[in-house]
Amino acid sequence: MPLVCFSRQGIPHFEVGGKKTMSFTSLIEQYRTAYQALRKPIEGLSAEQLTMKPQPEKWSITEIILHLLDSELHTSLRIKKILAEENPKLTPFDQDTWATRLKYQSLDARAALLAFGLLRELNGELLMHLSDEQWNRTGVHETRGVISVKDLIQQAIEHGENHLRQIQAIRSQLNR
Numbered sequence: 767m768p769l770v771c772f773s774r775q776g777i778p779h780f781e782v783g784g785k786k787t788m789s790f791t792s793l794i795e796q797y798r799t800a801y802q803a804l805r806k807p808i809e810g811l812s813a814e815q816l817t818m819k820p821q822p823e824k825w826s827i828t829e830i831i832l833h834l835l836d837s838e839l840h841t842s843l844r845i846k847k848i849l850a851e852e853n854p855k856l857t858p859f860d861q862d863t864w865a866t867r868l869k870y871q872s873l874d875a876r877a878a879l880l881a882f883g884l885l886r887e888l889n890g891e892l893l894m895h896l897s898d899e900q901w902n903r904t905g906v907h908e909t910r911g912v913i914s915v916k917d918l919i920q921q922a923i924e925h926g927e928n929h930l931r932q933i934q935a936i937r938s939q940l941n942r
């Protein structure tokens with residue numbers, strides 16, 4: 767089953783078909799370095815620019831970064847549950863409700879990005895210590911079905927890259 771998440775943002779988030787042959791080390795490297803890539807397009811932006819919505823129903827850069835942090839919190843907990851428990855249940859979250867109820871627009875995008883980077887750093891360190899068997903351990907996601915640690919990391923990488931492109935597009939609009 768391809769894993770695609772369509773939000774109101776209109777971008778397909780990730781599609782994981784299990785075809786990837788990348789080594790674990792290079793996966794971890796990609797997973798960890800996303801923070802550096804995400805820092806670049808927000809350099810020098812004012813609070814007003816960070817919260818500018820490209821369209822009324824679209825997320826601002828701040829909302830995207832807070833979304834990335836909350837996605838990473840979920841990914842982190844899912845990885846830990848899969849490793850520490852037997853076939854755990856992994857719960858989804860409604861990203862648009864989280865964005866509004868948790869007041870993403872009023873929060874600090876730079877602090878959130880830092881927290882995102884720290885989570886990826888810590889998770890990356892943990893991942894470096896896993897055996898092949900642990901990489902392939904699984905949990906059951908309510909809507910996506912059986913999912914492994916490796917699947918979660920691939921999804922997190924693709925999810926981050928999609929949102930990086932979304933942030934870059936907003937940034938180029940701001941420069942016009």
Ligand code: NI
Pocket residue numbers: 779833925929
């Ligand atoms: Ni997303």
